[in-house]
Amino acid sequence: MTPDSSSRNTKRVTITDVARHAGVSTAAVSKVMRNAYGTSPAMQERVRTAMAELGYRPHAAARGMRGRTYTIGVLLDNVRNAFFADVLDGIHEELQDSEYTVLIGAAGFGADEQARTIRSLVDRQMDGLVLIAPGTPRAEVLATAQATPTVVIGHHDASDVHDSVVDADDVGAGLVVDHLVALGHRDIALVAAAGSRTGRWQRTPEIALADGYLRAMDRHGLAGHARVHHAAYSDDGGHAAGLALLSGPDRPTAILTGADVAALGIYRAADELGLSIPADVSLVGYNNTAIASLAPVQLTSVDQAGHTMGATAARMLIERVEGRRDRSMQTTMTPRLVVRRSTGAPHVR
Amino acid sequence: MTPDSSSRNTKRVTITDVARHAGVSTAAVSKVMRNAYGTSPAMQERVRTAMAELGYRPHAAARGMRGRTYTIGVLLDNVRNAFFADVLDGIHEELQDSEYTVLIGAAGFGADEQARTIRSLVDRQMDGLVLIAPGTPRAEVLATAQATPTVVIGHHDASDVHDSVVDADDVGAGLVVDHLVALGHRDIALVAAAGSRTGRWQRTPEIALADGYLRAMDRHGLAGHARVHHAAYSDDGGHAAGLALLSGPDRPTAILTGADVAALGIYRAADELGLSIPADVSLVGYNNTAIASLAPVQLTSVDQAGHTMGATAARMLIERVEGRRDRSMQTTMTPRLVVRRSTGAPHVR
DNA sequence: CGGAGCGTGTAGAACGTTCTCCATCCGAAC
DNA sequence: GTTCGGATGGAGAACGTTCTACACGCTCCG
Structure with a gap:
């Protein structure tokens, strides 16, 4: 008796209503909507005003049954x-x-x-x-x-x-290595996602990245210094990788990562270990997201557009x-x- | 003649296929899926295995026509x-x-x-x-x-x-003001979204926030120092607000914002003006997002769960x-x- | 023995579109 | 004045579900 939730019954305006209101068939209305062949300008006009007057909106589910959604x-x-x-x-x-x-x-x-x-x-x-x-x-x-x-x-x-x-991730990795080497770095580590080999993808972004990194290191005669550390592209993933890399005895002087998010995790790890960036460690992200340019962060990164x-x-x-x-x-x-x-x-x- | 894109015709398994395979009616299958009343365990079993064997997945659009999606x-x-x-x-x-x-x-x-x-x-x-x-x-x-x-x-x-x-935004604003006053601040500004009054919402988060802020300032006898600056909750919005507030002659000693994103924009503005945080200005965000806790940022914020x-x-x-x-x-x-x-x-x- | 009542299953009509024919109209060509 | 053909509009069958109504067979009770 009360006007409860069963009042959720505001009937939709359907194509039939539009057709009736315009004095044409539903097929005609459908044609106009999809601007298909076989409609006169006059009819289009009538149908369109009818749609506007009734506030018609196509029902996506119904469309999905036959055509597009x-x-x-x-x-x-x-x-x-x-x-x-x-x-x-x-x-x-x-x-x-x-x-x-x-x-x-x-x-x-x-x-x-x-x-x-x-x-x-x-x-x-x-x-x-x-x-x-x-x-x-x-x-x-x-x-x-x-x-x-x-x-x-x-x-x-x-x-x-x-x-x-x-994105030509391998090229990106090369750019970073070149930049770091020019600054005088030799001990450059890469932190990248593990890349599920199981999925049978041969060349995920992280694989391409690692590839470019290794080739660039080699090009500079630093193949012996190359090392890849796996981490999830998240703050926590980067943090764990950062702790692992930076707390060891042979810590790298520069770290390159596959994602800005992960770079920030490394930043946090460095901070916890009392290391400052870039004085103690240089850090490079990837993606050039908005965070990278943020005032307190100022992360060198690779822009991927x-x-x-x-x-x-x-x-x-x-x-x-x-x-x-x-x-x-x-x-x-x-x-x-x-x-x-x-x-x-x-x-x- | 070539196996082109018309090969996009992998026929879906429908409820009818399942019904036939299980030797029941489509109605029965539908009932089992929605575990509606009127199905024997035996039939349920048969239908379920049929669904599994055929790899049946309900067609959401079709469902949407009558029931739920x-x-x-x-x-x-x-x-x-x-x-x-x-x-x-x-x-x-x-x-x-x-x-x-x-x-x-x-x-x-x-x-x-x-x-x-x-x-x-x-x-x-x-x-x-x-x-x-x-x-x-x-x-x-x-x-x-x-x-x-x-x-x-x-x-x-x-x-x-x-x-x-x-979220009890007014309470949150109060917490911040209390904290800042306890630290010795008197000149505390609020940066919050404009809040579209046009939409006829009486109490948007930003309105509640401003309300709590003003009441708290008043409670501390600082009503005269209160000022609200409007800004969009984005990095750029915060940046603009930051420049406006911090470059004036009577710059506040503390700024409270309605969103962490905006706080980071203010951070950037402060940086550009050669002001350091918190030495020159205290800054408080809202939302306690992951960025707030990031090593280089370390933003005091209000956690909203x-x-x-x-x-x-x-x-x-x-x-x-x-x-x-x-x-x-x-x-x-x-x-x-x-x-x-x-x-x-x-x-x- | 004649229902009433219950448990189980089915038939078939929606739902709102799209789209394939098909019908009609009109003018032009013969 | 017939025929042809293009342009325009409509009938109606899908599409894959849900759900109401009903049919059937059983048990139970009077």
Whole structure:
């Protein structure tokens, strides 16, 4: 009797209502919406005003049953990595004036969790997917891409079934090593993600990075000084790596990391050990996120143009979704070194 | 003729396939899935194995046409605010083992954009919505909540149509003022968001914060020293506010802000003006995000328990979605002050 | 022995779109 | 004045679920 929660029954305006109001068939309304062939300007006009007058909004689920949902799904592992925010901004900007909506699935670092999230996105009939450095096995991503247009950001492994947008991580690592060597460093360590070999990805960002690092060290005749330490790209991951590297007897004079977040964890570790940056240790991040430029931080980092990567990925994806391109493509961005106050000449011991 | 993109036709396993495989009707399968009344254990068993054998996954769009989509939509203005990440973590954790999926709509700061995003979420048949400090007019939120279960985080305005989770921002402001006064400060400024009065929200977080600040200043007999400066909760917003406040002749000895992000902007401004923190100016953030505790930052901040807020919101929302509660409720969390190195006794000039 | 009542399962109509035909109209060409 | 063909609009069948209504068989009770 009371007007309780059963009052959640505000009937939606449907295509049928619009059709009736405009005095045409539902098929006609549908055609106008999708601006398909076979509609006169006069009818379009009538239908459009009817839609406006009734405040019609298409029902995405119903659309999903037959056609598109006009929704793009983005998978990322964690929201805290500011680099992803840059990528997202790029995606949003590109899709701003289109009729597509972006929905984000934040999955965490676990491969299972990520796989579940990808499946969720597919089940919800996303028209296209952007996967940012997915941790799921490659086979699974390929299977998904088979059914839904997909752009993979980060992994260098190309495929004829999905598009890719990557940063030339190996080049980036080279830039950093060159910079540090020029400052006089020889003992340069790399802290990078472990990179799940199990997933059968041959060239994840961290593998490319390590590769570039090792090649650069070699080029400078410092192959003997090279060492790679694995850590998760998070504050805690960096902290643990920092403690391990900096508390040993042969501590490096410079550390290069694969992510700014991790660099900040190392910063914290250094602080706890009474070491100051860059006096005792030089530190270089990757991604050039907003935190890197923050006043108290001033982290030397490698800029990856996350914004552009996101925008590019979105553009590529829409081309595929709308069937304007039928073969896969890869885009590689060139990184740039941004020198700030966290690097300097090594202390003479 | 070539196996091109038309090979995107991997037929989905549908409920009909499962039904046939198990030798029952589709209605039966549907019942088992929703574990509705009227299914024998024997049949459940058969259906479940059939689903497993065929690798069946329900089609969310189809579900959305009649029943639920098992999807929760979260609206936030920007991904960069680490406080939101905490909230998201809480939501995720709470929903971890349920069959609900969380999808995030990142809308930006504009009211229009946010309204559009909310509509997108509704059109995609989300079962429930979590709106984090929405900038859309209150009326619009109420209308949405009328049709879809909704939890609003942040705004103190209660409503009988949606649930709320808030932080006692006024209390938090009081804690900070008390702390600063105890250190010897008298000239304490507040930097907070403008708070769109147009939206008809009576008590946004920033209004509550300003309120608590003014009352606390008054309590200490410092009403004459109180001043509120408006700024967007972003790095740039804080930077601008910082420059304005700190370059004037009567610069405050302490600044309290409504968000850590903004505090970091002020930090940058101070740095540019050659002022050091806390020697020249004490600085206090709000949210106690991960950045606040970062080694080079060490920002005194107010902890808002974002994680708990998120988890609580999710729990409340699911109760509503599943119809286990039919009246609205509000939850208020008590903030806690976390003192770090960005506050100290004022310099005697 | 004739229901009533319960437990179990099914038929089939929604739900709001898209999209493939098909019907009609109109003008031009023969 | 017939035929052809293009342009325009509509009928109606999908799409994969949910859920109401009902059918069937059993047991229990009077």
